Structure formats: C-alpha cells, structure tokens
Amino acid sequence: MTHKITIKEVAVRAGVSYQTVSKVLNGQAQVSKETKQRIMDAVRELGYRPNQIARNMRAKRSHMIGYSWIPTAPNQVNHILDQFLSSMVLEAEAAGYHLLPFPFREGQAQVDGYRELINTGRVDGFVISSVNYNDPRITFLLEQNFPFVAFGRSNAELDFPYVDIDGVAGLCQAVEYLISREHCRIAAIAWPDASRVGNERLRGYLDAMQAGGLDIRPEWIERGEGTFAFGREAASRLLRLSPSERPTAIVALNDTQAIGALHAARELGLEAGRDISIIGFDDAPMSQYLFPPMTTVRQPIREAGRTCVEILLALMKGNQPLKRNVLLQPELILRDSA
Amino acid sequence: MTHKITIKEVAVRAGVSYQTVSKVLNGQAQVSKETKQRIMDAVRELGYRPNQIARNMRAKRSHMIGYSWIPTAPNQVNHILDQFLSSMVLEAEAAGYHLLPFPFREGQAQVDGYRELINTGRVDGFVISSVNYNDPRITFLLEQNFPFVAFGRSNAELDFPYVDIDGVAGLCQAVEYLISREHCRIAAIAWPDASRVGNERLRGYLDAMQAGGLDIRPEWIERGEGTFAFGREAASRLLRLSPSERPTAIVALNDTQAIGALHAARELGLEAGRDISIIGFDDAPMSQYLFPPMTTVRQPIREAGRTCVEILLALMKGNQPLKRNVLLQPELILRDSA
DNA sequence: AACGTTCACCCGAACGTTCGCATTCATAAT
DNA sequence: ATTATGAATGCGAACGTTCGGGTGAACGTT
Numbered sequence: 001m002t003h004k005i006t007i008k009e010v011a012v013r014a015g016v017s018y019q020t021v022s023k024v025l026n027g028q029a030q031v032s033k034e035t036k037q038r039i040m041d042a043v044r045e046l047g048y049r050p051n052q053i054a055r056n057m058r059a060k061r062s063h064m065i066g067y068s069w070i071p072t073a074p075n076q077v078n079h080i081l082d083q084f085l086s087s088m089v090l091e092a093e094a095a096g097y098h099l100l101p102f103p104f105r106e107g108q109a110q111v112d113g114y115r116e117l118i119n120t121g122r123v124d125g126f127v128i129s130s131v132n133y134n135d136p137r138i139t140f141l142l143e144q145n146f147p148f149v150a151f152g153r154s155n156a157e158l159d160f161p162y163v164d165i166d167g168v169a170g171l172c173q174a175v176e177y178l179i180s181r182e183h184c185r186i187a188a189i190a191w192p193d194a195s196r197v198g199n200e201r202l203r204g205y206l207d208a209m210q211a212g213g214l215d216i217r218p219e220w221i222e223r224g225e226g227t228f229a230f231g232r233e234a235a236s237r238l239l240r241l242s243p244s245e246r247p248t249a250i251v252a253l254n255d256t257q258a259i260g261a262l263h264a265a266r267e268l269g270l271e272a273g274r275d276i277s278i279i280g281f282d283d284a285p286m287s288q289y290l291f292p293p294m295t296t297v298r299q300p301i302r303e304a305g306r307t308c309v310e311i312l313l314a315l316m317k318g319n320q321p322l323k324r325n326v327l328l329q330p331e332l333i334l335r336d337s338a
Numbered sequence: 339m340t341h342k343i344t345i346k347e348v349a350v351r352a353g354v355s356y357q358t359v360s361k362v363l364n365g366q367a368q369v370s371k372e373t374k375q376r377i378m379d380a381v382r383e384l385g386y387r388p389n390q391i392a393r394n395m396r397a398k399r400s401h402m403i404g405y406s407w408i409p410t411a412p413n414q415v416n417h418i419l420d421q422f423l424s425s426m427v428l429e430a431e432a433a434g435y436h437l438l439p440f441p442f443r444e445g446q447a448q449v450d451g452y453r454e455l456i457n458t459g460r461v462d463g464f465v466i467s468s469v470n471y472n473d474p475r476i477t478f479l480l481e482q483n484f485p486f487v488a489f490g491r492s493n494a495e496l497d498f499p500y501v502d503i504d505g506v507a508g509l510c511q512a513v514e515y516l517i518s519r520e521h522c523r524i525a526a527i528a529w530p531d532a533s534r535v536g537n538e539r540l541r542g543y544l545d546a547m548q549a550g551g552l553d554i555r556p557e558w559i560e561r562g563e564g565t566f567a568f569g570r571e572a573a574s575r576l577l578r579l580s581p582s583e584r585p586t587a588i589v590a591l592n593d594t595q596a597i598g599a600l601h602a603a604r605e606l607g608l609e610a611g612r613d614i615s616i617i618g619f620d621d622a623p624m625s626q627y628l629f630p631p632m633t634t635v636r637q638p639i640r641e642a643g644r645t646c647v648e649i650l651l652a653l654m655k656g657n658q659p660l661k662r663n664v665l666l667q668p669e670l671i672l673r674d675s676a
Numbered sequence: 677a678a679c680g681t682t683c684a685c686c687c688g689a690a691c692g693t694t695c696g697c698a699t700t701c702a703t704a705a706t
Numbered sequence: 707a708t709t710a711t712g713a714a715t716g717c718g719a720a721c722g723t724t725c726g727g728g729t730g731a732a733c734g735t736t
Contacts, residue, residue: 002482004459006722017686022724030684049457054722057395057691071424076623081423082416086409090441098460100436103428119387121342121692122436144340228627259627266629285414286624289566289597291604344692355716360694368713392692395721459722680735687728692721699716706709 005048013042025050064100065092065312066123068113070130071104076256079285080301084151087305088127095313097124111140118146125316127151127308131162133196147315149308153196161315163307163326167197170297170330171204171251172211174279177295177332178249179212183277187220187247189234189257198226201253201281220247231260232267239268239276249277249338255284255296262290262337277338292336299330343386351380363388402438403430403650404461406451408468409442414594417623418639422489425643426465433651435462449478456484463654465489465646469500470534485653487646491534499653501645501664505535508635508668509542509589510549512617515633515670516587517550521615525558525585527572527595536564539591539619558585569598570605577606577614586614587676593618593625593634600628600675615676630674637668 007025011018016035023029024039031039042048056062067088072078089099100123105113114137117123124147128137131152138160141148150162171188178186188205191198202221209216219241222234231252238247252258258280262272270276273292280287283298307326314321345363349356354373361367362377369377380386394400405426410416427437438461443451452475455461462485466475469490476498479486488500509526516524526543529536540559547554557579560572569590576585590596596618600610608614611630618625621636645664652659 004457008722018722019687019724020685022722023685026724028725030682032684035684047457049454051722052458052460053391053394053400054459054691055724056391057693057721058723058725060691062391069420069424072420078420079417082407082410082419085419085423085439086407086441089439093441098438098440101423101427101439102436103424103431116387119342119385120390122390256627259624263627263629284624286597286622289594289601291601291629346692356692357694357717358715360692361715364694366695367715370714373714389692392721393694395691395723396693396695398721678736680733682733683731685729685731688726690725691723694720696719697717699714701714702712704709704711706707 004051005046007048007050010039010042010046010048013046014039060121061124062122063097064123065097065309066100066102066114066117066126067129068102068104079282080299083301084129084305087302088309091306091309092313095309097309097313108136111136114140118144125149125312127312131196133194147312149312149315151304151308153200161311161321161324163304163311163328165299165304165330166327167200167330168204168207170281170299170332171201171253172208173330173332174251174281174295174297175205175208176212177334178251178277178279178338179208179214181277181338183249184214185220185245185247186214186249186251187238188222189231189238189250189252189261190221190223191226191253192223198223198253205251217245219245226254226257228256228260228263231257232264233260235261235264235278236268239264239270247276249279251279251281253281255280255282255287255294258294258296258337259287259290262294272337279332279338283333288335290337295335295338296333297330298333300328303328342389343384345386345388348377348380348384348386351384352377398459399462400460401435402461403435403647404438404440404452404455404464405467406440406442417620418637421639422467422643425640426647429644429647430651435647435651446474449474452478456482463487463650465650471532485650487650487653489642489646491538499649499659499662501642501649501666503637503642503668504665505538505668506542506545508619508637508670509539509591510546511668511670512589512619512633512635513543513546514550515672516589516615516617516676517546517552519615519676521587522552523558523583523585524552524587524589525576526560527569527576527588527590527599528559528561529564529591530561536561536591543589555583557583564592564595566594566598566601569595570602571598573599573602573616574605577602577608587616588614589617589619591619593620593622593632596632596634596675597625597628600632610675617670617676621671626673628675633673633676634671635668636671638666641666 007021008018011021021039024036092099102113126148129151131150131154133155135154138154153162153164190202224230250261252261258278261278265272265276272278280294280296283296287294287296311321345359346356349359359377362369362374440451464486467489469488469492471493473492476492491500491502528540562568588599590599596616599616603610603614610616618632618634621634625632625634649659
C-alpha cells in the first residue's frame with residue numbers, strides 16, 4: 001500500500017514551513033503569489049490530500065452523522081432505506097460530512113449505542129428514525145444537549161427538531177379522492193394506537209370523512225398490525241358485512257396491509273378497482289406491478305433525508321436552523337385499484 | 339453539550355500519570371492490583387470512553403470501511419440493501435469498525451471517490467458491490483494495493499478477494515425443479531451479455547437443460563434489460579410461439595422480469611402455475627404476495643455481507659484470510675407460480 | 677536617522693492518544 | 707553492605723493538523 005503524503009512533504013518540496021502550507025490550503029495566509037503557486041504545484045505533483053483524522057482531531061469533531069435503523073424481518077420490505085440513506089449521504093458529503101450507520105438495538109440498550117458514539121467522539125450528531133411516542137432516544141439526546149434530527153414526530157410536549165411526512169394530509173387525499181368517485185362507505189385498515197404514525201394517518205381518514213359529511217362507523221375501522229396477514233383478515237371481515245353496511249372502498253395505512261386486502265377481495269370473488277376500491281400507503285416499488293396496479297400514497301423520502309441532514313448540519317454548526325420542524329406533503333398516486 | 343472526559347482527567351482522579359491509565363486500559367501494563375482498581379473506578383465514575391479520533395490518529399487507521407451502492411431509480415427496488423448493510427454493520431462493529439457509505443458516481447469519476455477516501459485516510463478498506471467485467475475500481479484498488487472485498491466476480495483473469503452468490507447453481511435448481519415436474523420446453527428471460535451476473539445465471543440454465551437432455555432452442559432465450567417492461571415483452575413473444583414450440587415454463591433472471599412475465603401470461607389468458615410455470619430470482623419481498631405467489635430463488639444476502647466484512651477485516655489486519663473467494667449457495671423457494 | 681507599518685513567512689503549542697524507554701523503589705542474591 | 711533483579715510507574719515523543727503570535731526585512735513617513 002502506497003505511502004501517504006503529509007503536509008510536511010509538501011512543505012519541503014515547496015520550500016516553506018508546513019504551517020504555511022496549511023494556511024494557504026485553508027485560504028487564511030498572506031503569502032506572495034509565487035510561493036502560493038509553488039505550494040499549489042507541490043500539492044498537485046505529490047497528490048497531497050489533508051489527513052482527515054488529524055483534521056478532526058484538531059477540530060475536535062468527527063464530521064460524522066450517526067444513523068441506525070430497524071433491520072426488517074426476512075420477509076419484510078424496506079424500500080425506504082435506499083432512498084433515505086443515499087439522499088442523506090449526498091447532502092452530508094457536500095458539507096464534508098459522512099454517515100455512520102450503526103446497529104439497531106432494542107429497548108434500553110438502544111440508548112447505549114448512542115451514548116457510546118457520543119462518548120467516543122465518533123459522531124457530531126444523529127438522525128433518528130422509526131420514532132414513536134416516548135422514544136427514549138429523544139429524551140436522552142435532549143438531556144445530553146446533543147445535536148439530532150428526528151425523522152418522525154413523538155409526544156406533542158417534547159420540543160425537538162424533526163422532519164415528518166404529513167400522514168393526515170396523505171389519508172385526506174386518499175379519502176377525498178374516493179369521495180369524489182361517489183364512495184360513501186369507506187373503511188380503514190389502521191394500526192394499533194401505540195403508533196403515532198398510525199394515529200396520524202387514521203386522523204386523516206377521520207378528518208376527511210367528517211369533512212365529506214360521511215358516516216364514520218366503528219365497524220369500518222380495523223386496527224391491527226401493519227402486516228399482510230392482518231390486512232387480509234381485516235378486509236375479509238369488512239367485505240363480509242351485510243350489503244347495506246359493507247364498505248365500497250378501503251384505505252389501508254400501508255401497502256402491505258393493502259395487498260392483504262387485495263387478496264381478501266380476490267378470495268371473495270371481488271375485483272379491485274371495479275367491485276371494491278383499495279388504496280394503500282407508501283408506494284412500495286412492487287405496488288405498480290400488482291393486479292391491478294395499486295393506487296397508493298407516495299412519500300417524498302429523498303426530500304425527507306435531505307432535509308434531515310440540512311437541519312442537522314445547521315444544528316451542529318451551532319446555528320438555529322431556519323426551519324426546525326418540517327412537514328412534507330405526500331402525493332396520491334392513481335392507479336387501477338381505486 | 340456536556341464536556342468530554344479525557345484520559346488525563348481519569349489520571350488525576352486516580353492519582354497516576356495519564357500514560358499509565360492508557361496502559362491499564364489496553365492491558366499492557368504491570369501495575370499493582372490497587373492502582374488498577376483505582377483507575378478502573380475513576381473510569382467508571384467519570385464515564386470515560388477513549389476518544390476514537392485520537393486513537394485512530396495515533397494508530398494511523400480510521401477503523402472505517404467504505405461502501406457505496408448504485409441508488410435505484412425511483413420506481414425500482416433495492417430490497418437487498420437493508421440486509422446487506424445491516425449484516426456488514428453488525429460484523430464490522432464487533433471488530434471495532436464502522437461503515438462509511440459514500441455516494442455512488444458514474445464512469446471514471448467513480449474511482450475518484452475511492453481515491454479521495456484513501457488519500458484523506460478516511461477508510462482502511464472497501465467493500466464494493468455491483469461488480470461487473472472490467473470494473474475500474476478493481477484494477478485501481480489492486481494497483482494501489484488497498485484492501486478490499488468485492489461482492490460479485492469480474493474478469494476471470496483478475497485475482498482478488500470476492501464473495502458471490504452461485505448464479506449457476508441458482509438457475510440449475512430452478513430448471514431441475516421444472517424438469518422434475520415434467521417440463522420439456524423451458525425458456526429463459528436473460529440479460530445482455532455485458533452482465534457477468536446475467537451470464538452466470540444463464541449458464542446455469544444452459545447447464546441444467548443440457549444435463550436434463552432437453553432441447554435448447556435459441557428462440558427460447560430472450561436477452562434484454564432486467565426490467566418489468568422487458569420481462570413482459572419477452573414473455574409475450576415466448577407465449578405466442580406456435581403450440582409445438584411454445585415453452586411450458588419460463589425462468590427469469592430476476593423477479594422484476596418474472597413479474598413482467600406474469601403479467602404477459604395473464605394478458606394472454608394464461609394462469610401462472612397451471613397453464614404456464616414461471617420462476618423468478620431474488621425473492622423480492624413482495625413476490626410472496628403476488629397472484630399467484632411466485633416461486634423464486636433466494637440469495638443468502640446477510641451471509642454475503644457478513645462474509646465480505648469478515649474477509650476484509652483479515653486483509654486489513656495484514657493476514658491472508660482463510661478463504662479468499664467464497665461462493666454462496668442460493669435456495670429455491672417453492673410457491674405457486676411453478 | 678529614527679520610527680512605525682506592512683508584508684511574507686516561521687515557529688511553538690495543542691488536540692487525546694499510545695509506545696518505548698527511563699526511573700524509582702523494594703526485595704533478593706551475593 | 708553492595709549489587710543485581712524485577713515490579714510499578716513516570717516521562718518524552720510522536721501521529722498530522724490548525725492556530726495564534728512572533729519576527730525580520732523592506733518601505734514610507736517625519
């Protein structure tokens with residue numbers, strides 16, 4: 001492995017002290033044009049690049065942003081990660097920062113991972129995702145007064161910087177669309193009320209139903225896990241209600257549940273898009289390839305990743321960022337299932 | 339933000355020199371039990387954790403592994419990334435290493451990203467993926483004699499450490515299964531011959547066909563992009579061949595193409611799993627939720643990520659790793675489409 | 677001729693570690 | 707009593723930067 005060039009070697013070649021080279025490189029030196037040129041030439045000829053570790057050491061910063069995510073179960077999807085990560089990586093790199101992904105731990109041990117990275121000086125800030133109510137990471141980081149941005153909101157009383165997708169608006173759009181297509185009996189397949197994201201989306205459903213002057217029947221609201229199995233089971237129940245009560249449309253809080261609902265409909269001999277309308281949430285990549293292609297709500301993930309890093313960079317600089325809380329608007333993608 | 343504890347503060351509290359603390363912590367000191375205990379107590383009481391940047395500076399190592407991947411197009415899937423990344427992160431962390439994801443660049447600029455990370459001392463090694471023939475990264479890294487492991491193979495004449503999934507075996511399994519189900523006319527939807535991965539998998543098809551004593555007809559081999567559109571188009575052509583020539587089964591080199599084929603079959607009024615058998619490759623998470631659930635080949639991604647890092651760690655230590663080239667076996671997942 | 681300014685550059689120190697060698701002190705061997 | 711031995715610890719230096727202050731020469735001003 002080829003030897004690494006240091007600033008001293010550049011200095012020798014340019015015939016100046018190495019500190020002068022440093023100053024020239026950082027644009028804070030009064031030097032004659034000629035020496036500056038000599039230094040630049042030497043840098044180029046030797047292919048010198050400043051050692052980042054030494055820089056970090058001196059600056060007492062790591063120029064790293066910690067990030068960890070819940071690894072999905074083997075048969076689950078994380079179609080978000082690629083977009084979220086690469087948008088963060090891109091935005092961070094432009095500011096001389098890099099991402100440091102670290103393993104996700106459950107329960108109390110989770111905070112230990114964060115603490116360790118702080119105490120060893122490996123990161124200057126965090127982006128946290130999969131945020132929910134009473135997230136121990138949030139209280140911990142606030143307490144430590146350590147820079148972080150959350151992708152997702154938590155308890156209303158906690159004040160911290162976040163970026164989130166407007167779940168209320170997402171479901172509003174879906175329901176409003178269904179109402180515009182003359183649907184009156186619209187059901188929702190939702191999540192347990194321990195999920196802030198789920199509650200948000202459900203509220204979008206409720207708001208839009210109310211705004212549209214439609215009945216909200218408790219039996220039209222199914223709450224359970226965000227899985228294929230629950231989606232199928234819930235839809236199956238909904239579609240077996242008596243004809244006068246049976247919903248003509250179903251909105252699910254994610255695509256996986258919606259696909260379960262699609263299966264339930266098919267099992268009952270109903271064709272989605274004709275006999276029953278189904279709308280998902282997430283725009284999972286395969287949703288477009290289903291039978292029929294699924295109408296769903298797409299989240300601006302790249303925008304979210306970019307914005308998280310943007311805010312975090314300002315925080316780490318010590319600035320109050322211009323925007324501390326950002327709510328991004330999702331978009332209804334019309335296909336054939338509704 | 340709370341002040342960071344240094345080794346000197348620990349030393350003061352324990353009443354020894356800071357270098358002694360260092361030695362105790364690194365287990366290379368002859369010290370009395372009592373002072374050792376005093377030092378350990380001080381460490382615990384102050385919550386001291388060694389500054390990793392300073393350590394890295396001293397050791398002239400970053401303890402970082404560079405990794406970058408091709409971000410997928412908005413409507414594409416990367417269901418691999420989550421598993422691959424988290425298995426690498428986990429394996430790396432156990433050895434005190436972390437991953438440094440950096441933006442993927444196209445063409446010649448790609449190598450610049452790698453060079454920059456080397457020259458600035460940010461990484462000690464790389465894992466590279468999306469490897470193909472004549473990969474400029476491989477020649478560059480070999481030339482620099484810089485530690486790396488490839489996930490995927492390249493030109494046969496290049497000798498470098500890699501981990502790969504046995505594509506030949508994967509398609510063999512698929513075709514052998516079809517043969518066992520009495521299929522005689524089996525077609526393949528393959529990729530352009532610029533893809534090493536594609537060629538490998540296609541060879542698996544050819545080998546198994548030959549071993550099974552079946553006809554290999556050129557019109558049964560479609561080559562094109564690994565997209566939904568091409569899969570549909572190719573399958574459509576195949577299924578419109580004259581009855582005596584029409585294949586009774588189709589293997590595709592990835593799930594996206596296979597799903598395209600599923601659509602083509604349906605458009606022609608054929609039911610997959612009954613009128614025509616279709617097998618994909620990748621076990622994309624949604625494949626199980628299709629109509630019908632799709633038979634496909636699953637790759638041991640976590641194992642691949644783990645092994646890449648395992649080999650790389652040995653290389654970075656300066657050891658010749660026990661295994662330098664690893665070929666992992668994929669697994670046929672039987673569902674209803676074949 | 678003495679003095680202040682400015683320019684162009686040098687130099688010491690520090691960031692938080694680790695490492696090799698030096699030093700001190702007690703104990704045992706001569 | 708002197709010397710060798712070993713255990714327990716201290717000390718200086720170094721890793722590659724950046725930063726602030728210092729310094730000598732050239733020049734202009736009175």
